[in-house]
Amino acid sequence: MRKFLLIFALIILTASITLAERELVIFHWWTAGGEREAANAMFDVFKCAHPDVKVTENPVAGGGGVSLRVVLQSRLAAGIPPDTWQTLGGAELKSYVDGGYLVPIDDLWNELNYGNLIPKPLANAVTIEGHHYTIPLNMHVQNILYYNKKLFKELGLKPPKTYEELIQVAKAIKKARPKMYPLALGTKEKWEAAFVFDSILLEVGGPEYYVKLYKGEINVKKDPNFKKALEMFKELIPYIYPYHSTLTWDESCGLLVSGDSAMVIMGTWAIGYFETRGWKPGVDFDAVTFPQVPERILLFHPDTYGLAKGAPHPDVVKDWLKTVASKPFQVRTDVVQGGLFARMDISPCYFPDPIRKELQKYIITHPGRLILDQHGSIAPFSFTQAYWDVIAGFLSRPNLEKTISDVENMLELYDVKTGASWYKWP
Amino acid sequence: MTRGVFMRDKIMNFLVFVLPLLIVLVLLYGMLVWTFYVSVSNWRGTRPNFEFVGLKWYRMMFQIDRFWVDVKNNLKWLGVGVIPTLFLALLIAYLLELSNLKGFETYTRTLILYPAAMSFIVTGTIWSWMYQPDKGVLNTILRYLHLNSLQSGYITNPDTATYWLVLIFVWQYLGISVVIIQSSFRSTELQEMVESALIDGASRLRILFQIIVPNIRGGLFILMGLLIISALKVFDIVYIVTFGGPGYSTDVLALFMYIATFQQHLVAFGAGLSVVIFLMAFAVVVPYTIYAFRRWFR
Amino acid sequence: MKSRSQKTVKFLAITTAIILSIAYLLPIYVMVLTSLKTPYEITQRTYLIPSIDLHPENYAKAFSLVKNALLNSLIISSSVTAISSFVGGLSGFYLSRFKSKFSKILFVLVGISLYLPYQAILVPLVQLMARTRLALTHAGMIMSYSILNVPLASILMGTFFMSVPREIEEAAEMDGATKRQIFFRVVSPMAMPGYASTAILVFTQVWNEFLLALTLSTPQTATLQVKLAEVKGSFVALYNLQMAAAIIGIVVPVGFFLLLGRYFIRGILAGALKG
Numbered sequence: 001m002r003k004f005l006l007i008f009a010l011i012i013l014t015a016s017i018t019l020a021e022r023e024l025v026i027f028h029w030w031t032a033g034g035e036r037e038a039a040n041a042m043f044d045v046f047k048c049a050h051p052d053v054k055v056t057e058n059p060v061a062g063g064g065g066v067s068l069r070v071v072l073q074s075r076l077a078a079g080i081p082p083d084t085w086q087t088l089g090g091a092e093l094k095s096y097v098d099g100g101y102l103v104p105i106d107d108l109w110n111e112l113n114y115g116n117l118i119p120k121p122l123a124n125a126v127t128i129e130g131h132h133y134t135i136p137l138n139m140h141v142q143n144i145l146y147y148n149k150k151l152f153k154e155l156g157l158k159p160p161k162t163y164e165e166l167i168q169v170a171k172a173i174k175k176a177r178p179k180m181y182p183l184a185l186g187t188k189e190k191w192e193a194a195f196v197f198d199s200i201l202l203e204v205g206g207p208e209y210y211v212k213l214y215k216g217e218i219n220v221k222k223d224p225n226f227k228k229a230l231e232m233f234k235e236l237i238p239y240i241y242p243y244h245s246t247l248t249w250d251e252s253c254g255l256l257v258s259g260d261s262a263m264v265i266m267g268t269w270a271i272g273y274f275e276t277r278g279w280k281p282g283v284d285f286d287a288v289t290f291p292q293v294p295e296r297i298l299l300f301h302p303d304t305y306g307l308a309k310g311a312p313h314p315d316v317v318k319d320w321l322k323t324v325a326s327k328p329f330q331v332r333t334d335v336v337q338g339g340l341f342a343r344m345d346i347s348p349c350y351f352p353d354p355i356r357k358e359l360q361k362y363i364i365t366h367p368g369r370l371i372l373d374q375h376g377s378i379a380p381f382s383f384t385q386a387y388w389d390v391i392a393g394f395l396s397r398p399n400l401e402k403t404i405s406d407v408e409n410m411l412e413l414y415d416v417k418t419g420a421s422w423y424k425w426p
Numbered sequence: 427m428t429r430g431v432f433m434r435d436k437i438m439n440f441l442v443f444v445l446p447l448l449i450v451l452v453l454l455y456g457m458l459v460w461t462f463y464v465s466v467s468n469w470r471g472t473r474p475n476f477e478f479v480g481l482k483w484y485r486m487m488f489q490i491d492r493f494w495v496d497v498k499n500n501l502k503w504l505g506v507g508v509i510p511t512l513f514l515a516l517l518i519a520y521l522l523e524l525s526n527l528k529g530f531e532t533y534t535r536t537l538i539l540y541p542a543a544m545s546f547i548v549t550g551t552i553w554s555w556m557y558q559p560d561k562g563v564l565n566t567i568l569r570y571l572h573l574n575s576l577q578s579g580y581i582t583n584p585d586t587a588t589y590w591l592v593l594i595f596v597w598q599y600l601g602i603s604v605v606i607i608q609s610s611f612r613s614t615e616l617q618e619m620v621e622s623a624l625i626d627g628a629s630r631l632r633i634l635f636q637i638i639v640p641n642i643r644g645g646l647f648i649l650m651g652l653l654i655i656s657a658l659k660v661f662d663i664v665y666i667v668t669f670g671g672p673g674y675s676t677d678v679l680a681l682f683m684y685i686a687t688f689q690q691h692l693v694a695f696g697a698g699l700s701v702v703i704f705l706m707a708f709a710v711v712v713p714y715t716i717y718a719f720r721r722w723f724r
Numbered sequence: 725m726k727s728r729s730q731k732t733v734k735f736l737a738i739t740t741a742i743i744l745s746i747a748y749l750l751p752i753y754v755m756v757l758t759s760l761k762t763p764y765e766i767t768q769r770t771y772l773i774p775s776i777d778l779h780p781e782n783y784a785k786a787f788s789l790v791k792n793a794l795l796n797s798l799i800i801s802s803s804v805t806a807i808s809s810f811v812g813g814l815s816g817f818y819l820s821r822f823k824s825k826f827s828k829i830l831f832v833l834v835g836i837s838l839y840l841p842y843q844a845i846l847v848p849l850v851q852l853m854a855r856t857r858l859a860l861t862h863a864g865m866i867m868s869y870s871i872l873n874v875p876l877a878s879i880l881m882g883t884f885f886m887s888v889p890r891e892i893e894e895a896a897e898m899d900g901a902t903k904r905q906i907f908f909r910v911v912s913p914m915a916m917p918g919y920a921s922t923a924i925l926v927f928t929q930v931w932n933e934f935l936l937a938l939t940l941s942t943p944q945t946a947t948l949q950v951k952l953a954e955v956k957g958s959f960v961a962l963y964n965l966q967m968a969a970a971i972i973g974i975v976v977p978v979g980f981f982l983l984l985g986r987y988f989i990r991g992i993l994a995g996a997l998k999g
Binding site: 069070073076077095096098099100101187188189190242243245246247260380381382385386389390392393394395396397406413 | 559671674687689
C-alpha cells in the first residue's frame with residue numbers, strides 16, 4: 001500500500017511539474033499500423049513548428065473512434081476535457097456542439113481563409129448554425145469499389161460502374177470461378193452493409209434523394225425508390241460472401257487477397273490495408289467510384305480537430321489548429337494515413353498510388369460532388385446506429401415490408417427531421 | 427467488563443468489520459440510485475440533462491423490437507448457460523478427486539483454468555475464427571475428417587447463433603467453477619461421511635449425489651449465483667464474437683445498453699436498460715437470496 | 725469390485741482429459757500459430773496451418789509494446805486483490821459471526837449488489853473519480869475496482885467462514901479474546917484456502933476487465949487489456965502482434981495461480997475416496 005501511495009504521489013508530482021510548461025493534451029484514435037505512423041508524422045510537424053510544447057496524447061484504439069467516444073463522453077460529462085480531440089464532421093461533431101463542449105473558431109477560420117481552401121461540402125460538414133467548429137485535416141471517401149485487377153484482366157472484365165454492370169460482372173465471375181463469392185462483405189460492425197446499400201440508393205434516387213432521405217424528409221413507406229433499392233439489394237445477396245456477419249471490414253478486404261472474392265465496396269482507408277498485405281495499387285488491385293450514375297458522387301467524411309470548452313491550454317490549441325490546417329501537415333499525415341487532402345491547393349501528385357491521385361484531381365475539379373457519408377453522418381447517431389443494424393439484418397432475413405416499416409419507425413422515433421436539419425447541401 | 431470497555435469494543439468492532447463494507451455499499455447503491463434517476467430524465471446527447479420526463483424512455487423501450495429480442499436472448503443465456511456449466515463442473519471436480527492418475531489433476535485444472543487468465547479480447551477473436559463457416563477451424567477439421575454433414579453455419583444463423591455463443595461461456599467459466607466446487611469439497615465432516623458411506627458399500631455415483639451434493643450446497647449455491655449473474659450481465663462474448671449480429675439477433679441487454687449510451691448518445695435510455703437488467707437479475711435472484719438468507723441465519 | 729470401479733474411473737478420467745485437451749488446446753494452438761505469422765498469411769485464413777517461415781520477432785515487438793501495460797495491470801490487479809480480499813475477509817467474518825438485525829440487512833444489501841450490471845455504474849463511477857480528482861491515476865483505478873469487487877469477496881469469504889468449524893473460536897472467546905483478536909490470530913490463518921480462492925476470482929476479474937479500464941486509463945496507466953485492443957489497431961488488424969502480446973501477458977496470472985496453487989492441492993476428500 002505504501003508503494004502505491006508513493007506512485008500516486010509521484011504521478012501528482014509529475015503532473016504538477018508539467019503544468020508549468022506549454023502542453024497539448026490530445027485524444028485521437030490512430031493507434032496502430034499505418035495510423036500510428038500518421039499520428040507520429042502529425043506530431044512531428046507540430047513539434048517542428050512549436051518545439052516548446054509538450055504533447056500529451058491519449059490514443060484510444062477502436063475502429064472509427066467508437067471506443068474514443070466512450071472515453072470522451074465520460075470525461076466530458078465529468079468536466080475533465082482534453083485540449084482537443086479527433087472527431088468526425090457531421091452528426092458526431094454536432095453532438096459535441098449540442099453539448100456545449102466545443103468553442104466556435106470562426107476567427108481562426110477567417111484568419112486562415114480556410115473556407116475557401118477546402119471544398120464547400122467539407123466546410124458545411126463542420127459548420128453548424130453558421131459557426132465553424134473544427135479544422136478538417138483530410139477526407140475519406142466511402143463509395144469505392146476495389147477489384148482484383150489480375151483476375152479482371154484474365155477474365156476480360158471491366159470494373160462495374162453501375163448496379164446492372166455489377167450484377168453482370170458478378171455473374172461472369174461466378175461462372176468462371178464457381179468457388180468464389182464475387183462481392184466481399186463483412187457486416188460484423190454493421191456499417192459495412194449500409195455502405196453497399198448507400199451505393200444502390202445513390203444510383204436509384206440520385207444525390208438530392210440521398211440527402212433528403214437521411215435528413216428524414218422522405219416518407220419511406222410510400223416511397224418507391226427506397227423499396228426498389230431494397231429489392232435490388234436483395235437481388236445482390238446471392239453474389240455476396242454469405243458469412244459476412246462473422247467478418248470485420250479489414251477481414252472482408254482480406255477475402256480479395258486470399259482469392260475468395262473479387263470485389264469489395266469500402267472506403268479509401270482500404271488502400272492502406274491492401275498495401276500492408278503486400279498488394280500493389282494499380283497492379284494487384286484497382287478501384288473505381290461506385291456507382292457513377294446518374295452522376296459521379298463521392299460520399300465522404302473528414303477527420304477534424306477543434307477547441308474544447310474549458311481547455312486547459314487554449315493558446316496551444318490555436319497553434320495546433322493552425323498547424324493542422326497547414327500544407328506540410330496534411331501532406332505528411334494524409335499520405336501515410338490513407339485519406340485525401342482537405343485543402344484543394346495541394347498537388348495530387350504527392351500521393352504514391354494512382355487511386356488517390358485520381359480521386360483528389362476529381363475533387364479539385366468537382367468540389368460540389370461531395371456528400372457527407374454514413375460515418376460522419378447527416379442523420380443523428382441515435383438513428384444511424386439503429387439503421388445499420390436493420391440494414392445488416394436485412395441481409396440475413398431479407399424481409400422487405402418489415403425493413404421498410406422498421407426504417408420508417410426509426411426515422412420518427414429518433415426524430416431525424418429535427419436532428420438533421422442543420423445539414424446544407426449542396 | 428465495564429460498560430465503557432464494552433462500548434469501546436463494540437465501536438472498534440464496527441470500525442474494523444463493518445465500516446469498510448458500509449462505505450462500499452453506500453457508494454454502490456448511490457450509483458444505482460443515480461442510474462435510476464438518469465433513466466427518468468431527458469439526458470440525450472453528450473451534455474447531462476436532468477429534466478424529469480417520467481417513464482418516457484421505458485415506454486419507448488417496450489415499443490422497440492430489439493428490446494424484446496434482447497430479453498429473449500438474456501433468458502436463453504440463463505436457461506442454457508448456467509445449469510450445464512454447473513453440472514459439468516461438478517462431474518469434472520468429482521473426477522479430479524477420484525482419479526489416482528499422476529498429474530491428471532494438475533494438468534486438467536491448469537488446462538481449463540487458462541481462459542480465466544487470458545484476455546477475452548483475444549480468446550473471443552479466436553472463437554470467432556473457430557466458428558467461421560467457410561474457412562474456420564471447426565469446419566475445416568470436420569471436412570478433413572470427412573464429416574461434412576456435421577458442418578454448421580454456427581454464429582451466422584440468426585436462429586441458433588446465441589446457443590453457440592453460450593457454448594463459449596461454458597468453455598470460459600468451466601475452470602473457475604471446478605475450482606470453486608473443489609474448494610468446497612474440503613471439509614472434515616464431509617470426509618467422514620464419505621468414508622462411512624464407502625464402508626457401507628455405496629457406489630461412487632450415489633455418494634456424489636446423495637452425500638456430497640447436499641453437503642456442499644453452500645458452495646454450489648455461491649457458484650450458481652455467480653454463473654447467473656455472469657450470464658445475465660454477459661457483454662464481452664457477444665461484443666467480440668458477433669457484436670450482436672447477424673442484424674441484432676444475438677444482441678443482449680448489456681450490449682444494447684452500451685450502444686444506446688455511448689454510440690446513440692441516448693444516455694437516459696441506456697440508464698433505463700441498466701435498470702431493466704438489474705430488475706431482471708433481481709427477479710431471478712430474490713428467491714435465491716432468501717434461501718441463502720435462511721441458511722445463513724438459521 | 726474395487727479394482728473394476730477404479731478402472732472405470734481411470735477410463736473416465738482419460739476420456740475427459742482427451743476431450744478437454746481438444747477443447748482447450750485447440751484455441752491456444754491457433755493463437756500460437758497466428759502469433760508467428762505475417763499479416764499476409766493471416767489474410768489467407770488458414771488458421772490450422774503453420775506459416776513456412778516462423779516469425780518469432782513478433783514476440784520481441786509485442787513485448788516492447790506491452791511491457792508498461794503489463795506492469796500497470798500487475799500493480800492494479802494485485803492491489804485490488806489485496807484490498808478486496810482483506811476487506812472481504814473482515815466483512816465476511818462480520819456477516820457470518822455477528823447475528824443482529826443490522827447484519828441481516830447488510831447481508832441482503834451485499835447479496836443484491838452482486839447483481840449490479842457493471843455497465844450501469846460506469847458513467848457515475850467516472851464522475852465520482854473525477855470529483856475526487858482520482859481519475860486517470862493508478863489510485864483511482866484501484867479504488868474503482870475495489871468498490872466493484874468488495875461485495876463479491878465478502879460473500880465468498882462469508883460462505884467460507886460458515887464452513888469453518890467454530891470450536892477453536894469459541895474456546896478463544898472463553899479465554900476473553902476480542903472478536904478482532906479472534907479474527908486476526910485464530911480465524912484468518914485457518915482461512916487461507918478461502919482467501920486464495922477469493923483472490924484468484926478477484927484477480928482474474930480485474931485482470932480481464934476491459935470497459936472500465938478503457939474509460940479510466942491514460943497512456944501512463946493503460947492496462948494490458950486496453951493495450952491489447954490498441955495493438956491490433958483499427959486499420960491494419962495486426963492479429964499476429966495481438967496474439968503474441970496476449971501469450972506474453974498470460975505469464976502474470978499463471979504465476980499468480982502457481983503462487984496460490986498450493987492451496988488447491990488435493991483436498992482431504994480425495995484421500996478418503998481413493999480408498
